[in-house]
Amino acid sequence: MSYSKILLHIVFRTKYSEPTLDLSYTPELFKYIWGVIKNKKGVLYRINCMEDHVHIVLSLPHTISLSDYIKAIKVSSSLWIKSSGLFPRFKSWGEGFCALSYSYQDKDTLVQYVKNQQEHHKKENFRDEIIRLFKEQGEVLDERFFDDKDEFNPLRG
Numbered sequence: 001m002s003y004s005k006i007l008l009h010i011v012f013r014t015k016y017s018e019p020t021l022d023l024s025y026t027p028e029l030f031k032y033i034w035g036v037i038k039n040k041k042g043v044l045y046r047i048n049c050m051e052d053h054v055h056i057v058l059s060l061p062h063t064i065s066l067s068d069y070i071k072a073i074k075v076s077s078s079l080w081i082k083s084s085g086l087f088p089r090f091k092s093w094g095e096g097f098c099a100l101s102y103s104y105q106d107k108d109t110l111v112q113y114v115k116n117q118q119e120h121h122k123k124e125n126f127r128d129e130i131i132r133l134f135k136e137q138g139e140v141l142d143e144r145f146f147d148d149k150d151e152f153n154p155l156r157g
Contacts, residue, residue: 004062007045007104009114009133011055012074012097014090017126019051023118025086029077036076040064046111050121055114057107070097098130100137 014020021029030047033056037044041061048055056073060066074093081090102110113120124132134141 002062004060005104006060007057007102007107007110008060008066009055009057009100009102009110010070010073010097011053011099011130011133012070013053013094013126014051015092015094017052017094018089018091020087020089020091021049021051021054022087023049023051025084028084028086029081032080033073033077036073040069040072042069045107046114048114048117050117050126053126055117057110057114066099070099098133100133 026049029049033047033054034044037056037058041063043059045057045059046055047057060069064072074097078090078092081087121129131141
């Protein structure tokens, strides 16, 4: 029997960080993404977004690699978004993703952080948020992460 307990904060953005997600329709998007996570044997704790990026707090199942897991979420949701007609300006998700691991002791704080994205982004933009999240993890994010055209992307997935 295998066992894993991996809590992740996943962030990915729209292509070129364009504001193509209409927040009035995101509950339907969240339900769809939750279904993908559930079908892959993960557990969703919280999902929220802004017009240009998505935050997900979830557990990573031991049966799939992180990059395959995120790819399944992004590919499936992109196809659903395009077929739903709810987000006509959406072209695709941007390259890569950000996946940060946390202790389960931090789960409630992390869930609350993701829940309050709309309030949070009144004070901090996406770029500054990602840079801060990396600093909190003791990492330095290469600024080229924000350029979809650049072949270098440390978080490509």
